[in-house]
Each structure stands twice: as C-alpha cells, then as structure tokens.
Amino acid sequence: xxxxxxxxxxxxxxxxxxxxxxxxxxxxxxxxxxxxxxxxxxxxxxxxxxxxxxxxxxxxxxxxxxxxxxxxxxxxxxxxxxxxxxxxxxxxxxxxxxxxxxxxxxxxxxxxxxxxxxxxxxxxxxxxxxxxxxxxxxxxxxxxxxxxxxxxxxxxxxxxxxxxxxxxxxxxxxxxxxxxxxxxxxxxxxxxxxxxxxxxxxxxxxxxxxxxxxxxxxxxxxxxxxxxxxxxxxxxxxxxxxxxxxxxxxxxxxxxxxxxxxxxxxxxxxxxxxxxxxxxxxxxxxxxxx
Amino acid sequence: xxxxxxxxxxxxxxxxxxxxxxxxxxxxxxxxxxxxxxxxxxxxxxxxxxxxxxxxxxxxxxxxxxxxxxxxxxxxxxxxxxxxxxxxxxxxxxxxxxxxxxxxxxxxxxxxxxxxxxxxxxxxxxxxxxxxxxxxxxxxxxxxxxxxxxxxxxxxxxxxxxxxxxxxxxxxxxxxxxxxxxxxxxxxxxxxxxxxxxxxxxxxxxxxxxxxxxxxxxxxxxxxxxxxxxxxxxxxxxxxx
Numbered sequence: 001x002x003x004x005x006x007x008x009x010x011x012x013x014x015x016x017x018x019x020x021x022x023x024x025x026x027x028x029x030x031x032x033x034x035x036x037x038x039x040x041x042x043x044x045x046x047x048x049x050x051x052x053x054x055x056x057x058x059x060x061x062x063x064x065x066x067x068x069x070x071x072x073x074x075x076x077x078x079x080x081x082x083x084x085x086x087x088x089x090x091x092x093x094x095x096x097x098x099x100x101x102x103x104x105x106x107x108x109x110x111x112x113x114x115x116x117x118x119x120x121x122x123x124x125x126x127x128x129x130x131x132x133x134x135x136x137x138x139x140x141x142x143x144x145x146x147x148x149x150x151x152x153x154x155x156x157x158x159x160x161x162x163x164x165x166x167x168x169x170x171x172x173x174x175x176x177x178x179x180x181x182x183x184x185x186x187x188x189x190x191x192x193x194x195x196x197x198x199x200x201x202x203x204x205x206x207x208x209x210x211x212x213x214x215x216x217x218x219x220x221x222x223x224x225x226x227x228x229x230x231x232x233x234x235x236x237x238x239x240x241x242x243x244x245x246x247x248x249x250x251x252x253x254x255x256x257x258x259x260x261x262x263x264x265x266x267x268x269x270x271x272x273x274x275x276x277x278x279x280x281x282x283x284x285x286x287x288x289x290x
Numbered sequence: 291x292x293x294x295x296x297x298x299x300x301x302x303x304x305x306x307x308x309x310x311x312x313x314x315x316x317x318x319x320x321x322x323x324x325x326x327x328x329x330x331x332x333x334x335x336x337x338x339x340x341x342x343x344x345x346x347x348x349x350x351x352x353x354x355x356x357x358x359x360x361x362x363x364x365x366x367x368x369x370x371x372x373x374x375x376x377x378x379x380x381x382x383x384x385x386x387x388x389x390x391x392x393x394x395x396x397x398x399x400x401x402x403x404x405x406x407x408x409x410x411x412x413x414x415x416x417x418x419x420x421x422x423x424x425x426x427x428x429x430x431x432x433x434x435x436x437x438x439x440x441x442x443x444x445x446x447x448x449x450x451x452x453x454x455x456x457x458x459x460x461x462x463x464x465x466x467x468x469x470x471x472x473x474x475x476x477x478x479x480x481x482x483x484x485x486x487x488x489x490x491x492x493x494x495x496x497x498x499x500x501x502x503x504x505x506x507x508x509x510x511x512x513x514x515x516x517x518x519x520x521x522x523x524x525x526x527x528x529x530x531x
Contacts, residue, residue: 162396165388165392165396175379178346179347179444180443182368
C-alpha cells in the first residue's frame, strides 16, 4: 500500500507538470489554431533562468519572477516576430515555425547558459513527509499546489472576466469575435504570453525534483502535447486531466511493470485511447457546418 | 454630394478580391441617416464580401469607405465597431460554447459606459425567448433563436449603423416576419440599417431604398417601391415575370 501511494504521489507530481504544459498548448491552440511546439522551451527557460539568476546572488523568489518575465517576453517575441507576420498561413506552416523557434531557443540556451544539469534548492527543505507510508518530498506539494493555483486563476480569468470571455469567444468563432470588436491579435499575444508564464512556472516548480538543462523542453513538449491530445485538444479541463493521467500512467507503469519502458508505456496507452476516441477523452465532436 | 449629417455611410469605387478573383469591382453606394437600405442580389454577387469589407474583416484593394464623414477603410475592425458600426454576420455566427448572456455582453465589448445592463434588457424585451434561455449556451439554441442572438449581439454595440447579413436565411415565415418587424422597430428607434438579403421582396418591403448587386457591381438603385415594381428586378429577384 505504501508503494501504491509512493507511485501515486510521484505520478501526480510529474502529471501536474504535464498538465501545465498541456494547458499552455491548449491556450495557444484555442486562440490561434497553432500547436506551439516551443511550449517546452518556456518550461526550460523558467528553470534555467531561475538557476542562473539565483546563482548570481539574487534571492530565489525574485529570480523566479525574473525567469517568468523572461519567458513571457520570449513568448511575446515569438508571437510578434514569427507567428503574426505569417498570419493567414496554413496551420502546418505555423507549427513548423514553432518547431524552428524551439530549436533556436534550445541552441540559444545552450550557448548562453551551458550543457550541464542544474538543480534548484527545494522551496521548503528536503525532509520527506510521510503520507500513508509513502515518503513524499515537500517540493511535490509545491508542484501540486502551484498547478492548482494556476488552474484556478486561469478558470477565474476565462469564466469571470470580459477579457477572458473574449479569449473564449475568439476560440469559438474568430470572425464573430472580430465583428464585435475583439482585437484578436491582442488575444493571441495574450495567449502566447500567458502560455509562456504557465510553462515557466511549471519549470521553476519542478526543477528542484527533476533538475533542468537546456534541452529538457523537448521531451516535456512531447509529453504535454500527448496529454493535451489525450484530454482532447482545445479543452482546458481535458488538458489538466490528460496531464495528470499521463503522469499516473508513467509512475504506475514504471513502478509495477518496467521503468525502462516508462515513456513508451504512456505513449502506447495514448495511442490506444486516441485510436478508440480520436477526439480525446474530453474532446467535443467536430461538427462541420454547411 | 452632401456630407456629414446626411450620410452615415459613403462607399466609393470599392474593389476587393479573393486571391486573383475580383469579387467587388468598383462598388459605390451611400446610406443616409435613419434609412433602411436593402442590398439585394443573387448568390455570389458579393453581398457578404461587401459587408465584410465594410466591417474590415475582408481586405480591400482600392476604394474609399467613409463612416459619419470620416475615412475608415484603413481602420482595424475593432475601431470601426468603436465608432458605431456593428454587424450581425450571415449564418448564425454566435459564440457557441458561451451563454446567451455572455454573447450579448461581448456584443458590448468595446463599450465602457454603464448602460450595458439596460441595453441587454432592451434586447430581451425585443426577443423574450432570449431572456428565457439567457443562461444556456448559444450553440444549443434553434436556428431562429441564434439569428435573434446575433442581431441582439450586434445591437449591444450601440450601433449608429447596423449591418445585417441575410437575417432571414433559413428561417420559417413566422420568424422572418418577427425579424423584419424587429428591423422596422430599430429604424423607428433611430438606427440606420444596411440590410443584405436574398429574400428581395421582404427586404424591399421594409426598406426606403435599395441597391441591386450583380457580379460585384451595382446594377440598379432606387427607391424600394420603385425597385419592387421594376420589371428587371421582378424577373431576376422577385420570382415573378
């Protein structure tokens, strides 16, 4: 039983990070139809910038804030310099642009920082907390709590503010959104900035547990994308559920079956799910209007 | 030509194309304060393209659009809404996943005044069924109700000029009458309307003047009553000989 809770907690922890990455995918996809494969690089920037700014003597909370700011700036630049000028291009072109941006950011990080792995100190010590016999790192609660706060903030923003509803309206019907006076360019910039912030926070929260380096973004983007697809692309709640589910699949698969095939196991389950339900677990059926 | 007080909208020599295919080939028209002007024409004549060009969501290649005397053809769509030109687009373009109430609230997106609540009540008074379904998602409404919602949403922008694209499309005769009555009521309340319709009889029946658009050009214009009795219009658009 202790083992079960151990796997459960580690699955939820890593799942929360996947959920945040998936949420970033969802936000940008909804506002602009772009699947942003540079999403993982925001996570990398969050961790790496915090590490290096903190190493320069800046207190950790301030370093984290700087890292989020840098990621948001990069997200906005990505939108204004690469996506906006190509507006009207087919979605595939835009996706390839984001892949290019991802490679560029990784290369820049490799030159600007280094190729080593880096660690951040845990936010509240390393003494494990005993939970139903499982030894849980305190940082796990930071990750879970941080993810919960972000999901809640995003929910309140989308459901309770006019600007948030404008984002949803843009996602639902871009033409109608423009006709009521919503500046859809601003909404898309907002989505890129917001996604970058969410990704950076995820990167900062997880770095004390998993370490970070210039290339952590690649696999995270892949996992986050898989989670978003699993939950149903474009559905924020689906993204969170898909992320947590993917984390749990990995943890239990690695724990009970084989840790060698940890990554493969999760992807196989996703393939099976998508084969049976192409819209994802929570995806809406796409109805073609005539 | 008189300017300012008299003309809400002046369009001159407007050209627009999809790729290399010209859709608007030099359209000129005007809408005066307080008028309901009908724009009729067959499918593919460019009616929807013209309205979209007026709202700024369809690029134009040349020509001028003046709204309340000022050039607006270089302004982005939201600046045109801000100046008082709103549009209910063709084909039930509501925000499907959002509630009826949210759809109406977003119609007032550019407004910063405190009367949004009252205006929503006015829309509800005009279409009581929307009040009943205010908390339901717009995508679940019937076609006619979505059309009412799209119209109500355009009204929430407090328009000086309301552009209506095929408001009667696909509706039952009773609903068509209800929408037409609503347009007449809007005119009475001082809103100027440019109405695009394939249903020429209905449109000219409530309009002051009309334009006939044929393959991107204005083919004919005149008082609505005159167009209704024009043999060419009758033959081509009114289904009579």
